Amino acid sequence: MSKSDSSKLHVAMFPWVAYGHFIPFLHLSNKLAQKGHKISFLLPKGVQPKLENMNQYPDLIQFFPFVIPQLDGLPPGAETTSVVPMNQQKYLAFAVDQTRDQVEDILKVVKPDMVFYDVWFWIPDLARQLGISPVFYVVVSSMAQWLNTKEVIKETSVEEVMEMPPGFPSSTVKLKAEEAPLVLFMAEDFGSGLSFQQRIRKSREESDAIAFRTCREIEGPFVDHGAEVFGKPVLLSGPCLPETNTQQLEGKWVDWLSQFEPGSVVFCSFGSQSELQKDEFQELVLGFESCGLPFLVALKPPQGCLTVEEALPEGFQERVKGRGLVYGGWVPQELLLHHPNIGCFVNHCGYGTMWEFLLTDCQIVLIPENLDQILNTRLLVNELKVGVEVERGENKQVSKESLSEAIKLVMNKENETANMLRANRAKLKQTLSNRDLQEEYVNNFIQSLQVLVKK
Template identity: 30%
Template sequence: MDKRADQLHVYFLPMMAPGHMIPLVDMARQFSRHGVKVTIVTTPLNATKFSKTIQKDREFGSDICIRTTEFPCKEAGLPEGCENLASTTTSEMTMKFIKALYLFEQPVEKFMEEDHPDCLVAGTFFAWAVDVAAKLGIPRLAFNGTGLLPMCAYNCLMEHKPHLKVESETEEFVIPGLPDTIKMSRSKLSQHWVDEKETPMTPIIKDFMRAEATSYGAIVNSFYELEPNYVQHFREVVGRKVWHVGPVSLCNKDNEDKSQRGQDSSLSEQKCLDWLNTKEPKSVIYICFGSMSIFSSDQLLEIATALEASDQQFIWVVRQNTTNEEQEKWMPEGFEEKVNGRGLIIKGWAPQVLILDHEATGGFVTHCGWNSLLEGVSAGVPMVTWPLSAEQFFNEKLLVEILKIGVPVGVQAWSQRTDSRVPINRENILRAVTKLMVGQEAEEMQGRAAALGKSAKMAVEKGGSSDNSLVSLLEELRNGKSSSN
């Protein structure tokens, strides 16, 4: 009997944005290491970001491949080459991009009719994936790129609408029904939650929610020990199946894999390592705000001034897509000379996992994107929290109030990928960085973060909570495949 006829075949359809694509590709690689045949569907330009890694896995015997279909830039009214959400620069472009994702239904369905996979794992933004899977009689697993606390919180917001019962944007309310007392204000939620009037996004968000609620279940890049109460809440109160299989970044074992995760670094990994190797353990703070943030020159100036005054060793990733790229407009006079040897500035993409995992790194200033949060947790480093948009204010609550490994910088308003209208001042940045790196409280946070880092690594090892969760999911999918044959 042909062994391949029995082999489970799973399709992965990652949303074209770094925070979705990177973890879902890592997840696909984990599936293939468990003997699953894996097909990742994306566009040619996005495929180049991880094709080297996939080729390497194939050489080691993984049954994993990429199928590509063109991105409908022209049909969507987007410039040629705008195939990733990170390439959009205005809310109008973002809207066009999200609408363009609906044009993938036909080519993906055609691929699936040819390949007859047993399951489809698709990003939330592909709401139609649940319909295609139903048509083909296979389960669709939803992946929305975040953890379980935010997913549970959004569910409670939808059900109880506490944000509509307060008088002002800044008045705090408790989100009812959650395992922990979590207070939020409307200013920290996206406009969709604050203003219940219909917007162009309203029907799309409703479609996402319908697709998530009718999917076979959810698969998350998290681990049980990180948010046990929310694993339970999602299963028992929200009433949906969920499998936690993270942190998926830990499937990158060697330095080459860690440095190539996402795209090529602007500074070679060797230069980063050489610089870090000259530093004392836990002495360096790493500052990075993810792949989508756009900071003003005023805000960059405040950060630079605080770092100069902090006396801390640091690596600072400054994205080239800042709203003002003219360096002299924001960099304090003589800044690079003054911090020479003490600070390393990377302009562009950085090998984040490699930097966080280095023993010299002792803290992380982050926008609280879920991937960055998990990478910080996995490396055992405490964090300064600087949320911007998406679900990041909920992630801040997890780090600061529940895990107690975070120091808030003081952001009070949700701001769609950019810094708030009023820059966070240098005093607040300096205070948070110092609290994270110096003194008794810093040492206690370091201890808690180190323990969490060990739990994260154990979770993905054989017999760990995430490994067991993945094995049980694959078992369920195999049973479903054999009963439908």
């Protein structure tokens, strides 16, 4: 198919090897395929079976697996961040860098018009050699990119880290002094002789366009600021959320939740990446116990424990029997969030999770861990005023008292702040759940891509 004789696009997708990246890249792929565009999706061999059920258009979206070499420093057979601790992910990045020849062979065969990628800094050079347009696709908050415009080196001071870039459109989305080390992490080696920041910067600067999984209704001023700073096309795909799943919630969850009043249950989930220390885990569950409300907590077993049960404080299960459940396996988070009896969601504010909860009726309590989550949290708490952040103590830990207080605050129907948060969130939900809005974003996005290909 030549570029001149058809308006249908052929897009290759090559995300960072984490489920928090595969899934939004696949959500976008489904939106593009729905409009008749073809997708070639590159991913590690072992990941393909886990994503196949999310491919809504198998006739248009084809997976192309590659093999990640086994390198020193990586757990055997590691293909994604879910099995690689944060301090070893540089080895994973370096291992995927070694697949350049495999990626080149795939791109030569499929001949896409463009390739969407994120941390693979070598893609723009490779793509241009093959006559393919490189598009940097960001599936985290746009603000993380604006922070990334500042050069961060190991000698950068805390004061410099906390200073927002010139022209940054908000004075409320800012970091605290104790969060500076999270920014300084970007200066550390992240494989192939580059820091994490250098990878992202090179990937972004050498792209033909920057695309964001966001919408103006949430991040408008930050998007405008970015377009100014980067001096290249900035495209918005919208949230690209799948249609609300009609799949029924499993009977065991329905039965358990049906014991309680509508909007009364507190649900907590921190995603697949989060692994707590045992003392942090215990402090959290004691916070749920002391809030006095029914709760469902879905967390991975803390470090050093095989099950969540063995990590629970002494006597905890007896005390919360019939009111609280701590679960260590996978849970259908999105379906649970839409259950009418869940009234509050305690989470880490990952970007994908953020879009999910903005479409529910839950009150929001946030405990961010990493830099991206902290920025998302400040946006929601300080700018959009739709949730609260749990205060951390001097040791940066969340205490059972501060968690319990935050939950009680948002769940108090007579509290003015709680009602303001509820009203703001309801308004935002109404805007975001408008199907025409997402449709308009996808159509405009495709038009911008078509313009890019013709250049």
